[in-house]
Amino acid sequence: MQLRDYIIRRLIVLPILIIGVSIVVFSLTRISGSPVGIYLSHEMSPAEVQQIEARYGLDKPLPVQYYAWAKGVLQGDLGWSGVAAAPVTEVFPNKLAATMELAFSAGFVAVSLGIWLGTFAGARRNRWPDHITRIVAVSGASLPLFWLGILLLIIFWANLGWAPIGRSDATIWASIAHPTGLYTVDALLAGNLKAFGDAVWHLALPALTLGYGATAIIARMMRSSLVEELQQDYVDAARAKGLPERLVLRRHARRNALIPTVTVIGLTFGFLLQGTITAEIIFRWPGLGRWMADSVLRGDQATIMTYVLFTSVLFLMVNLVVDVIYAHLDRRVVLGG
Amino acid sequence: MADISQTRLPKSPFRGPTTSVWQVRVLRMRELAANILSNPTTVLGLAIIGMLLGMAIFAPFIAEPNIPDAYQMPRDWGAVRKPPGTPGHILGTTNEGGDVFYGVVWGSRTSLQLSLIVVSATVIIGTIVGSIAGFLGGWVDEVLMRIVDVFLSIPELIFALAIAAMLGPSFSNIIIALSMVIWVKYARIMRAQIIQVKQNEYIDAARVIGDSKINIYFRDILPNSFTPVMVQATLDMGNVVLIGATLSFIGLSEAGIAEWGVLVSEGQAGIASGRWWASTFPGLMIFLWALAFNLVGDGLRDALDPRTEGR
Numbered sequence: 054m055q056l057r058d059y060i061i062r063r064l065i066v067l068p069i070l071i072i073g074v075s076i077v078v079f080s081l082t083r084i085s086g087s088p089v090g091i092y093l094s095h096e097m098s099p100a101e102v103q104q105i106e107a108r109y110g111l112d113k114p115l116p117v118q119y120y121a122w123a124k125g126v127l128q129g130d131l132g133w134s135g136v137a138a139a140p141v142t143e144v145f146p147n148k149l150a151a152t153m154e155l156a157f158s159a160g161f162v163a164v165s166l167g168i169w170l171g172t173f174a175g176a177r178r179n180r181w182p183d184h185i186t187r188i189v190a191v192s193g194a195s196l197p198l199f200w201l202g203i204l205l206l207i208i209f210w211a212n213l214g215w216a217p218i219g220r221s222d223a224t225i226w227a228s229i230a231h232p233t234g235l236y237t238v239d240a241l242l243a244g245n246l247k248a249f250g251d252a253v254w255h256l257a258l259p260a261l262t263l264g265y266g267a268t269a270i271i272a273r274m275m276r277s278s279l280v281e282e283l284q285q286d287y288v289d290a291a292r293a294k295g296l297p298e299r300l301v302l303r304r305h306a307r308r309n310a311l312i313p314t315v316t317v318i319g320l321t322f323g324f325l326l327q328g329t330i331t332a333e334i335i336f337r338w339p340g341l342g343r344w345m346a347d348s349v350l351r352g353d354q355a356t357i358m359t360y361v362l363f364t365s366v367l368f369l370m371v372n373l374v375v376d377v378i379y380a381h382l383d384r385r386v387v388l389g390g
Numbered sequence: 391m392a393d394i395s396q397t398r399l400p401k402s403p404f405r406g407p408t409t410s411v412w413q414v415r416v417l418r419m420r421e422l423a424a425n426i427l428s429n430p431t432t433v434l435g436l437a438i439i440g441m442l443l444g445m446a447i448f449a450p451f452i453a454e455p456n457i458p459d460a461y462q463m464p465r466d467w468g469a470v471r472k473p474p475g476t477p478g479h480i481l482g483t484t485n486e487g488g489d490v491f492y493g494v495v496w497g498s499r500t501s502l503q504l505s506l507i508v509v510s511a512t513v514i515i516g517t518i519v520g521s522i523a524g525f526l527g528g529w530v531d532e533v534l535m536r537i538v539d540v541f542l543s544i545p546e547l548i549f550a551l552a553i554a555a556m557l558g559p560s561f562s563n564i565i566i567a568l569s570m571v572i573w574v575k576y577a578r579i580m581r582a583q584i585i586q587v588k589q590n591e592y593i594d595a596a597r598v599i600g601d602s603k604i605n606i607y608f609r610d611i612l613p614n615s616f617t618p619v620m621v622q623a624t625l626d627m628g629n630v631v632l633i634g635a636t637l638s639f640i641g642l643s644e645a646g647i648a649e650w651g652v653l654v655s656e657g658q659a660g661i662a663s664g665r666w667w668a669s670t671f672p673g674l675m676i677f678l679w680a681l682a683f684n685l686v687g688d689g690l691r692d693a694l695d696p697r698t699e700g701r
Contacts, residue, residue, distance in 0.1 A: 073540030084556045191431070191688075195680035197632060199639050200654055200673030207666045327547040331636060335658070345548075349555035350641050361552045365544045 056380055063373055074365045075126070079119050081361075082354050126362070132355030136347045141359050144344070150234030151220060152340035155332065156325045158260035163267035163325075164318055170268070171275020171314070176302055178280055186272055193269020198328050202262040202335035209258060216258045219337045225251045259336040263328045267321035274317040279310040312382050319375030323368055415613075425693040432689025438682035442675075446498040453495040461500060463488035463648050471660065474667050482667040484656055488646075490671050496648035497672060500561070501631045501679055508568045508630045509623050515569075516576020517619065523577065524584030525607060535581065541574040547633055554642045561643045564634050572626065579622060583615035590614075621691045628683030635676045650676045 097105075106112050110121055125132075131141035174186035209216035220226075221236055229243040237256070240248035282288065283306050291301045330342035337343075341360060348356035426432050445452065449460075456464040466479075466487040474482040474490075481490035519538075523531040541549075553567035587593065588611065596606050637643070638651030645652065650672040657668025 069536075070540060070543050073536070074543050077540060077544065078552075081552055081556050084553070191684065192677070192681060195628065195632070195677055195684050197635060197639075197651075197654070197673055197676045197680070199636065199651075200669070200676060203654065203658060203661060203669045203673065207661050207670070211661050211664060211666070323545050327545050330547070330551070331639060334640065345551070346640050349551055350559070352555070357552055357555060361544060361548055364548050368545050369543050 056377075059380060060377055063376065067369060067373060070369055071366055074369075075123060075362060076119065078358050078361050078365075079122060082358060083115070131359045134344075134348070134356045135353045136344065136351055136356060141355050145341075145359070147234050148339065148341045148344050151236075151338060152329050152333070152342060154235045154237065155256065155259055155263060155338055155340060156329055158256045159262075159264035159325055159328075159332075160267065160321075162260050162264035163271055163321060166264070167268045167271025168275050168311070168314065170272040172279060172302070172307055172310075174272070175276040175279030175283070175310070178283075183276070186276060190269045190273035190276070193266045193273075196265065198262060198266065199331040199335055201265055202259070202332060205258050205262060206335065217255050220255055220339055222251050222255075259332050259338055262335070263325060263332040266328065267324050270317055270321050270324070271314060275310060275314045278313045279306060282306040282310045285309075315382065316375060316379045319371060319378065322371045322375075326364055326368065422693055426689055429689045429692065431685050432693075435682045435685030435689065438678055439686065442498050442679055442682065443502070445495055446502040449495050449499050453489075453492045455496075456492070461496060461648050463493055463646050463653075471665060473665075481671050482665075484653070484668045485660055485665075486646075486656070488653075488656075490653070490668055493648045493650070493653045494671050494675055497650040497653065497675060498679075500647070500649045501634070501676075504561075504565060504568075504634045505627045505630045507565050508572060508634075509626050511569045512573040512626070513576055513619060513623050515573040516578075517580050519573070520577040520580025521584060521607070521612070524581035524588070525603075525611070527585075531581070534577070538574045538577050541571070542578070546571055547636060550633060551637060551640065551642070554637055559642045559644065561638070561647055561649065564637050564642055567637070568630055568634060572630070575622060575626075576619060579618050580615060583618060584611055587611050587614045617694050621687055621694065624683055624690055625687035626683075628680040628687070632676065632680045 103112070110118060113121075129142055131145070133139075134141045134144060137144040170186050170189065174183040177183050206216070206218070210218060225248050226236070229239055229245050229248050231239045232242065233239055236252040237249060240246075240252050285306075288301060288306055291305050292298070296304075329338075329340060330346055332338065333340045333342035334346050341363075344356060345360045347353070348360070449455075456462055463484075463486075466483065466489065468487070469476065469479060469483050470487040471485060472479050472483045474480065476482060479489050479491065481494060483489055484493075519534055523534040550564075550567045550571045553570055554563050557563040557566060593606060593610055596610055601609075635649070635651030635654070638647075638649050639655045641655065643649055643652050645656075653672035654669045654676070657665070657670075657672070660666075660668055
């Protein structure tokens with residue numbers, strides 16, 4: 054199959070998957086019976102309850118209800134969030150900006166630290182930097198993110214008093230305009246270095262916590278592919294012509310080792326996305342994840358539905374891009390099948 | 391002096407002139423075991439698992455069970471917020487006077503229940519669905535796999551979180567939610583395996599000699615398809631506890647239950663006042679549990695598939 058045909062096929066399947074996800078999301082809210090439950094009070098008579106159900110079309114058959122909901126979503130009506138006490142669409146952009154800022158910072162930490170660690174270890178195979186990197190790599194998949202965050206808080210916040218909690222210092226936050234909602238970007242746009250420092254300072258611990266797992270995955274992949282590349286003939290050839298080891302590593306081996314690593318970077322996206330929930334709880338980060346956690350505990354169905362639908366669509370699109378990059382980088386991959 | 395005639399030679403697994411399938415399998419299992427045990431990190435993982443299982447099995451002898459419900463944290467209101475090393479509370483107590491050591495010990499039982507139930511349920515469901523899809527093929531396969539695709543489109547933790555939220559907060563609902571999310575992985579692995587195994591010549595041979603489909607499935611296809619499922623199940627014994635603890639941490643378990651995620655969450659409130667122990671020890675247990683099963687799962691994968699070694 055041609056790469057172009059593969060992409061077209063995947064693009065055709067994408068909307069079908071999204072519809073499938075939306076049906077699952079809709080069905081979820083019907084597991085526990087009628088969704089009006091949390092809006093009712095004890096004084097209402099059964100007739101009044103029926104009236105409310107009729108007003109929102111909840112007495113109609115499920116497919117009709119699904120259609121009405123899906124139509125609303127497409128028109129930008131995501132419902133009322135009980136937790137935020139506002140329409141979901143109104144609260145969503147700011148929370149999304151906060152979460153994206155955190156996730157991208159964590160991704161940045163993970164990519165730079167992961168590639169550096171992997172290279173460092175791979176070039177020193179079976180010596181102590183390698184062993185340390187392996188410990189990081191193995192622990193990354195097993196370390197509960199929320200526990201790591203709490204440990205860091207115990208050390209750097211409770212004991213040393215170095216790290217702040219939350220997203221910003223309230224007075225500095227208020228001193229600049231927020232056109233993008235991304236605190237770091239807004240600070241730079243305002244040319245306010247103090248605000249930028251405040252933003253980075255607040256980002257450091259949460260980004261490190263959230264990025265740890267992804268760092269481990271990337272470092273592990275980088276290490277193993279670098280070890281593999283260093284055994285290739287072209288590396289010997291480069292050494293034989295007298296190229297210093299540093300350049301052999303930087304110009305030849307590392308570049309080739311990066312190819313498989315790039316695909317892993319895409320795969321860590323899901324990791325980061327899911328991790329934002331607990332990271333935001335621990336560091337009191339006002340993003341989507343914490344909103345979701347609050348909504349889960351208080352039965353805020355509109356928010357839960359929006360969150361699951363949104364993250365799934367994002368996840369699907371990122372996976373599509375990763376698969377296409379992977380297929381492009383490595384034509385030996387059998388497409389389709 | 392050593393008498394050579396008394397020296398025992400290792401028994402050959404092959405007795406007699408014919409070799410049965412089972413003899414070959416026993417031989418392979420021995421080879422696999424030797425291969426696994428030659429990897430030090432896998433042995434470390436096995437040792438930690440042994441320790442944790444011992445803790446779960448002998449919990450009533452290590453920490454006296456709370457009455458009436460051993461899975462609830464005992465409350466000692468006379469010893470609230472005590473640091474580790476306090477007599478009777480070796481790992482300290484929580485804000486509500488819960489003994490951290492008790493939570494650590496009985497939490498291993500809670501985790502064992504969670505992981506055993508979820509992994510066995512999902513392996514069974516996934517194997518059945520994957521087998522039907524792979525064995526029958528055609529439109530049945532198409533429909534089942536599209537459902538699997540949809541399920542896999544939703545990030546694992548977020549999906550489980552949403553289901554648990556709709557079912558209401560309780561530990562048994564976490565078990566149900568995780569089972570609903572994880573079975574798809576096994577369905578996909580099993581289907582791929584079966585399609586691959588079906589192409590082998592010995593399956594054709596069995597068909598030619600007139601074996602029934604059911605016989606072929608149970609005797610030839612299933613046993614030869616199961617190894618990747620085993621590897622995944624080992625990894626999931628750890629992952630399930632990790633995700634389950636995350637859901638508990640968020641608040642989807644009953645409060646007061648002896649579960650590591652709940653304990654980390656409850657301990658969080660004290661860290662500002664320097665009470666580090668109530669979160670630290672239960673979290674360490676989650677880490678050790680997940681680490682041990684990941685180490686063994688990786689070792690098992692390397693042993694079964696030499697191509698991935700050293701990754």
